[in-house]
Amino acid sequence: MKLLVLLLTLVTLVSTARAQQPGLIANTDGRKAISLNGQWQTIVDPYESGYYNYRYQPSENGYFKNAKPKSKSDLIEYDLDNSATLKVPGDWNTQSEQLFFYEGTVWYKKSFDYQRKPNTRLFVYFGAANYLADVYLNGEKIGRHEGGFTPFNFEITKLVREAGNFLVVKVDNKRRRDAVPTLMTDWWNYGGLTRDVKLIETPATFVNDYFIQLQKGSRDRVVGWVKLNGEKPQQQITISIPEAGISKSFTTGANGTALVDFTAPLRLWSPESPKLYDVSIEAETDQVRDQIGFRSIETRGTEILLNGKPVFLRGVCIHEEAPFRGGRANSRADAQTLLGWAKELGANFVRLAHYPHNEWMVREADRMGIMVWSEIPVYWTIEWENPATLENARNQLSEMVGRDKNRAAVVIWSMANETPLSDARLSFLRNLVTHARELDPGRLISAAMERHYLDATTQMIDDPLGEYLDVLGCNEYVGWYDGLPDKANRLEWRSKYQKPLIMSEFGGDALYGNHGDVLTRWTEEYQENLYRHQIAMLKRISFLRGTTPWILMDFRSPRRPLPKIQDYWNRKGLISNKGEKKKAFYVMREWYGGMESSAGNSDYKP
Ligand code: GCB
Numbered sequence: 001m002k003l004l005v006l007l008l009t010l011v012t013l014v015s016t017a018r019a020q021q022p023g024l025i026a027n028t029d030g031r032k033a034i035s036l037n038g039q040w041q042t043i044v045d046p047y048e049s050g051y052y053n054y055r056y057q058p059s060e061n062g063y064f065k066n067a068k069p070k071s072k073s074d075l076i077e078y079d080l081d082n083s084a085t086l087k088v089p090g091d092w093n094t095q096s097e098q099l100f101f102y103e104g105t106v107w108y109k110k111s112f113d114y115q116r117k118p119n120t121r122l123f124v125y126f127g128a129a130n131y132l133a134d135v136y137l138n139g140e141k142i143g144r145h146e147g148g149f150t151p152f153n154f155e156i157t158k159l160v161r162e163a164g165n166f167l168v169v170k171v172d173n174k175r176r177r178d179a180v181p182t183l184m185t186d187w188w189n190y191g192g193l194t195r196d197v198k199l200i201e202t203p204a205t206f207v208n209d210y211f212i213q214l215q216k217g218s219r220d221r222v223v224g225w226v227k228l229n230g231e232k233p234q235q236q237i238t239i240s241i242p243e244a245g246i247s248k249s250f251t252t253g254a255n256g257t258a259l260v261d262f263t264a265p266l267r268l269w270s271p272e273s274p275k276l277y278d279v280s281i282e283a284e285t286d287q288v289r290d291q292i293g294f295r296s297i298e299t300r301g302t303e304i305l306l307n308g309k310p311v312f313l314r315g316v317c318i319h320e321e322a323p324f325r326g327g328r329a330n331s332r333a334d335a336q337t338l339l340g341w342a343k344e345l346g347a348n349f350v351r352l353a354h355y356p357h358n359e360w361m362v363r364e365a366d367r368m369g370i371m372v373w374s375e376i377p378v379y380w381t382i383e384w385e386n387p388a389t390l391e392n393a394r395n396q397l398s399e400m401v402g403r404d405k406n407r408a409a410v411v412i413w414s415m416a417n418e419t420p421l422s423d424a425r426l427s428f429l430r431n432l433v434t435h436a437r438e439l440d441p442g443r444l445i446s447a448a449m450e451r452h453y454l455d456a457t458t459q460m461i462d463d464p465l466g467e468y469l470d471v472l473g474c475n476e477y478v479g480w481y482d483g484l485p486d487k488a489n490r491l492e493w494r495s496k497y498q499k500p501l502i503m504s505e506f507g508g509d510a511l512y513g514n515h516g517d518v519l520t521r522w523t524e525e526y527q528e529n530l531y532r533h534q535i536a537m538l539k540r541i542s543f544l545r546g547t548t549p550w551i552l553m554d555f556r557s558p559r560r561p562l563p564k565i566q567d568y569w570n571r572k573g574l575i576s577n578k579g580e581k582k583k584a585f586y587v588m589r590e591w592y593g594g595m596e597s598s599a600g601n602s603d604y605k606p
Helices: 002-019 332-344 359-368 387-404 423-439 464-468 485-490 524-538 583-599
Strands: 033-035 038-044 085-088 105-112 120-126 132-137 140-146 152-155 165-172 197-203 206-214 221-229 236-241 246-251 257-263 277-282 287-292 297-300 303-306 349-352 371-375 410-417 444-449 452-455 458-461 472-475 492-495 501-505 544-547
Touching (some): 140 152, 206 257, 206 277, 206 287, 221 236, 236 257, 246 257, 297 444, 303 544, 332 359, 349 359, 359 371, 359 387, 387 423, 410 423, 423 444, 444 464, 444 501, 485 524
Parallel strands (some): 349 371, 410 444, 444 472, 458 492, 472 501, 501 544
Antiparallel strands (some): 033 197, 038 085, 038 105, 105 165, 120 152, 120 197, 132 140, 132 165, 206 221, 221 257, 277 287, 297 303, 452 458
């Protein structure tokens, strides 16, 4: 009996200790934060000699110690304080000519002072670091994070000093066969601290996370949860939406979590009316504010229903490439430019390819009324049989959903892009689908799949993954990798599933300003003609409920070396990287514009 009690106490102790570990902090914009953006000192370390010793063992005295010679005879072969700087947020490739093609380790260092008030906690938050980040404060390791496009935070309450803190991050963007993404992609492997870095101060017990959205299928019932973290997990929580006259209280349990459930008369979010409400989540020890939109999204047969009404997703794919200057996009201005162009195209939807984009994109989409497809970089030939690869993909999925689950704009979580059929791949992706549904029961699940020819003129969608998705995504390059543009005239599309289809990619390359006839590759005329044939074909697909042509703007890719045409840019953009609109842009705009004006809203079918 005594043993049992001891065991139970142990189990409780261990689980409380675990419960104390805060996860991703929700809505860091809504909190007191100190930006660590700006110039950081850096050391480029291709051999990782700041990490490994000469026997290739992790060294105890790596660069993270930020050591200084103690006497004139002391031998120290680095000096972070006097090293060259790089701007954060930013990729290193476009900040230094020497680093343009570099893949490997760069050490970053930032010093700061910080006066911590009593009863507060401090976290260091990274919007993203591509790809593997080892983080140290004052010479001690505080954590490691894998995955280049999702946020993470570490608590530093106990380690932070009043003066002279040094935060050191080893960022390594070497591609690995077992990583997510894997060795081969079609985008630039921009390395570095590519998104905002900040210190976040919270009360001792704080609102760690919350999920406040409409229940699936409902248009007035709000459900979700609030999670506290800290020594006082049991508290009263009040959720208020003053504009809707809502103020509801809940009590968190011993694990710090309260389930939320109430009805509210809400004006629903839609592209025509992207209504966001000021929402306050108030605990006894903390308060967070957010702007949240409420909408329902579901499917019925081959329809996609937004707020109960059929909608056609007039979309476009976007890479996180900065307009005009190139490199990783990472600001509100970049988001406004890219999404502004999507709006100009007549879009009500964007596919943020091929990884979670920075939070500005999703926040601005929420404000501008643009629905979002968000995806994880499970791309091409992932190591399907490797449990660590699956765990990594699951974690990136958790972090993507974790950050954006309260954004009405996000309507689709996508699991993968163009992955080759196999049993191992199917069980990997099914695992992700189940995980996504557990994390977020409300949104639609999709993936960009391939298709095949049944005969010379019949395209068939029957990927077994389709059974587990809500919306089928399909990439096709008829007229570019697959025949010439007029081939599209002869094609019929069939699907094994009674589900809506988004044609998630189609298109071809054109160099802006390069002119010729419709059969000359790389010309605007070829691309324009390809789009005309594509649109005519797409209109004939009865179960088509969305299109996202590839792609809004040209983007850098090491796979595209053709001199004078590509010069390491994928030229499938409807707009050049300098912001010039190609002829095909206007063809798409005409089609989308026609849909918009003939329905006055989104519920038009082509
Ligand atoms: C695809 C990929 C995309 C490529 C594109 C292309 O199917 O999904 O990442 O960039 O084709 O341009 O070939």
